[in-house]
Amino acid sequence: MSELYKLRYSGNRVGGVSDEAVSAELARLGFQSGQIEALLSGRSATIKRRLDSSQARAYQHRLEQAGLLTHIEREDTVDSPAAEVQSVAVASAPARFDAAEPTRSMEQQQPTVRRLEPVEFTGSGSEFFGIWIVNIFLMILTLGLYAPWAKVRTNQYFYGHTQIDGASFQYLADPWVIFRGRLVAIVAVAVWVLVSELWPVGSLVLMGLFLPAFPWIVVRSLKFHAVNSAYRNIRFDFRGGYLAAFMAMLVWPVVAMLTLMIALPLSIFKTHAFMVNNSYFGTMPFRLKAKASDYYVFFLRIIGVVIGFAVVGGIVSQLVHPGAAIIVAIIGYLALFGYFMAGLTNLVFNATVLGLHGFSSTLSKRRMVWIFMSNSLLIALTLGFFTPWAKVRMAAYRASCTEVAVHGDLDSFVASEVKHASAVGQEIGEAFDLGVSLV
Numbered sequence: 001m002s003e004l005y006k007l008r009y010s011g012n013r014v015g016g017v018s019d020e021a022v023s024a025e026l027a028r029l030g031f032q033s034g035q036i037e038a039l040l041s042g043r044s045a046t047i048k049r050r051l052d053s054s055q056a057r058a059y060q061h062r063l064e065q066a067g068l069l070t071h072i073e074r075e076d077t078v079d080s081p082a083a084e085v086q087s088v089a090v091a092s093a094p095a096r097f098d099a100a101e102p103t104r105s106m107e108q109q110q111p112t113v114r115r116l117e118p119v120e121f122t123g124s125g126s127e128f129f130g131i132w133i134v135n136i137f138l139m140i141l142t143l144g145l146y147a148p149w150a151k152v153r154t155n156q157y158f159y160g161h162t163q164i165d166g167a168s169f170q171y172l173a174d175p176w177v178i179f180r181g182r183l184v185a186i187v188a189v190a191v192w193v194l195v196s197e198l199w200p201v202g203s204l205v206l207m208g209l210f211l212p213a214f215p216w217i218v219v220r221s222l223k224f225h226a227v228n229s230a231y232r233n234i235r236f237d238f239r240g241g242y243l244a245a246f247m248a249m250l251v252w253p254v255v256a257m258l259t260l261m262i263a264l265p266l267s268i269f270k271t272h273a274f275m276v277n278n279s280y281f282g283t284m285p286f287r288l289k290a291k292a293s294d295y296y297v298f299f300l301r302i303i304g305v306v307i308g309f310a311v312v313g314g315i316v317s318q319l320v321h322p323g324a325a326i327i328v329a330i331i332g333y334l335a336l337f338g339y340f341m342a343g344l345t346n347l348v349f350n351a352t353v354l355g356l357h358g359f360s361s362t363l364s365k366r367r368m369v370w371i372f373m374s375n376s377l378l379i380a381l382t383l384g385f386f387t388p389w390a391k392v393r394m395a396a397y398r399a400s401c402t403e404v405a406v407h408g409d410l411d412s413f414v415a416s417e418v419k420h421a422s423a424v425g426q427e428i429g430e431a432f433d434l435g436v437s438l439v
Helices: 019-028 033-040 051-067 123-139 147-160 175-198 200-227 241-257 263-277 292-319 324-350 363-379 387-400 412-421
Strands: 005-013 047-052 068-074 114-121 162-164 165-169 229-231 234-238 279-281 285-286 352-354 357-361 402-407
Touching: 019 033, 019 051, 019 357, 033 234, 051 165, 068 324, 114 387, 123 147, 123 229, 123 357, 147 162, 175 200, 200 229, 200 234, 241 263, 241 279, 263 279, 263 285, 279 324, 279 387, 292 324, 324 352, 324 357, 357 363, 363 387, 387 402
Parallel strands: none
Antiparallel strands: 005 047, 005 068, 114 162, 114 402, 162 165, 165 229, 229 234, 234 279, 279 285, 285 352, 352 357, 357 402
């Protein structure tokens, strides 16, 4: 009778190893692309079964070198010698793993419930008005220096009134950190203006120095806002690197311009992939499942909308009056705005996953246009005092169209991340408040 073991992966990775490096190593070890994708998404799996102790340790060592942290568990013992696993020289030969879908533990093999958990926004315009008017008053009184505190109070209100499964989000930023970051930005702008006045060529030199620093600033901004956002006391995180940011924020936009915007959908896809794929909830990575082709299809539809309204405008101008074409152009612009904002948001959210959990967004293009236009009109008619109600109205609509596709038990998933993510967010860094967002 021989004791056998299995090798389990619970979603933990070796720190500092990129997805690309892990993927390459797993492919070299014999994993298929579907298996690699599942493991990179953080899916728990039994990678290898029926190993003796020496084989289990050897496989575990090989996987750790590839970037995956696994643990060894004992399997049921077997009495039949024919059922025992023959010893293999894994120490000298490349480890080859089962070329099948990674098996799950017995509890994971049971049917799991997949349900849609709605996102709820519980704030009200009248309640937020009290915060908003105090923020305005204090910013006027301090000549704008209160702006970081106003931003934190606003974010705390909207985060605190956005709920999933009865739990609210948290915004944990320190306004003093934002204040110091803005002082650095103000000093940088002042230096640039002064140099421009005294030495015009110097402004170009400073701009040349700023461009290479821009991706780093973007990464710091995304990192700051991620680690200061939390759900059920688990912080989010952003782990993008400088080179990836340089490609997404500078190289691909330049490629789009050089190709007369033919590569614009590809550029936006690369930016979204950079932002989503480097975002984490605790230690669990988000993943963007969309492809560049999805973005090209989206933009082809936008071009179709533009061409359609252009044709209608031309016909109206010829048959009715040239001035009527202006009305058609305004309607076309609003339709384009709604299609772009709602369609792009739906595309990104519906293609984003967090482990086995997914997201659903069903924003209506016409509804987005109506809310935007009516909000703008009411803000103008009330000299800005409708702004709190406008912000709450848009936030409530976005939340009402968003759902989380929960796979299994969300409480267990969160509890697991509490255990693994205790050190996440300790290094906050500088605040560069660029307001970078997906859509």
